[in-house]
Amino acid sequence: MATSAFNRAIETVEFLRLKLPLHLSKPRVAIVCGSGLGGLADTVNRGEGDVVETWEYKDVPNFPVSTVAGHEGKLIFGTMGAERVPVVLLKGRAHFYEGHAMETVTFATRVCKLLDVQTMILTNAAGGLNQEYSVGDVVCLNDHLNLAGLVGFHPLRGPNEEDFGVRFPPLSDAYDLSLRKLAHKSWKELRDQTPNQRRMHEGVYAFVAGPTYETRAECRMLRNLGADVVGMSTVPEIIVARHSGMRVLAFSLVTNISVLDPTVRADNPEVLNMTGEELEQYMSRGRANHEEVLEAGRLAAVDMQGLVLRIVSQL
Template identity: 45%
Template sequence: MSRLNDEQADRCAALLLAHHRRPRIAVLLGSGWGSLAQRVMNPVTLPYTALPGFPAPAVAGHAGEVVLGRIGAHDVAVLSGRRHAYEGGDAAAMKGAVDALAAAGVELLIQTNAAGSLDEAMRPGELMLVADHLNLAQRSPLVGEVGASRFVDLRDAYDPALRAQVRAIAQREGTTLHEGIYAWVLGPQFETPAEIRMLQRLGAQAVGMSTVPETILARHAGLRVLAFSLITNMGCGLQAEALSHANTLGVAEAAAPRAVSLLEAAIASLEL
């Protein structure tokens, strides 16, 4: 079950808060970012299966648990894994989790993902801060919602003030951080060369199979959003070798220490 009513969301929030944590920041970890959970201080771990409305991820690299604790000065809830729309066709698969986080008092959702580059200047192993997105799948997690709140304004969906802070933190850390538009495609197949050329002409710098539904859900719930992409491959037709999930995970694993270090520094230093 991914959809919760208010009472269920409050009950799930109470489970998250039962360990005397009051997270203001939630971090949703995608492929390659999982080791951030090991950097949480004084951690308390809850499996998704113990939390109403949280999904059971079925993709390698997604642990399916929440780690509560501190990073720097902030109490955080680190979500190790998401359920993708391609796993069952439900764009609202993370709705229960996002609603519960909002009910628990979370103010900011930081998302991470693995993505393909559409820009020759942005190579595998590098990082991109998401500035905007293209919903190429044209699916919404708000289908079925009622009332005026479903008409969410997505101007500045990726918070400009927080992005400015992250750019300054990356510069201070000496980490190259690109910034660009993320195109969401449903997957799970990789894109064709023709699709990559189309995405380039539409103005996207990276492409992936996640993040956009959760951003829409977070904005609907009143949360601010940041998102980071770990570039694991060049888009189809921009590199000689064939694409595979195993290769993307391998690149993500090799680049993970640098990516997670920047993410940890950003969380520790953010001013909400």
């Protein structure tokens, strides 16, 4: 007997396919647009004869609605590249910290599977723990630390969704190696065509529940555990995508560099004679805020769009 989650996803897919033209009803690639990266939707073909179908999440049965700035909450079907690859873009996502259950956070991923998506490309904005990174750099993820999952908030917790995958899926191969090779090739082509200082790395993403940005001590802990970037999304979706048998490629845009220096002691001679305003300026160095995240995404938009377009065109 089908599970309730499976039934809800089937209901959503049936709603969409009743309204979609045939050539868009089975997208080959799904692209999740993270904070400030909604501009990826501009890579969809919009020339003469191209069809683009758009729904707001609130108008799609069973879809969770995001409440976060920079996540518009739109489902976009179209094609990309000269090869007209059918794609679906999720412009915004639901987050665990918004109060959603993990099953809700990953519902769109289940829908993608039932739409016959073969490859998911996920993007996010993240804090840079690796001090060799710069704001605006792109990180192709090759592994993760699921901190929330290790303490019980795991997207596969509960009865297994047998209609999607096995009870104990491996994750040692979660980040597809051939897709990462394609990403590096595409990035080199992009840089050869339009040189700039933005770099692409490979690294490990630490998933934390949020919504607070991490303390200095937490940042040092995560770095010591091997994380290169830290954020509040993506990993639950990746786990469910792999559980469902889809290939995964994921990118983090470094939107701030995390502060790893210990908090200054209040009896440190350096701060004893500072005014209240000077103390505030001293402690605010490196402090993350969501407005900076969105701005960094805006500035990186052209490079991210070019990268994703090149990758999708070769899938």
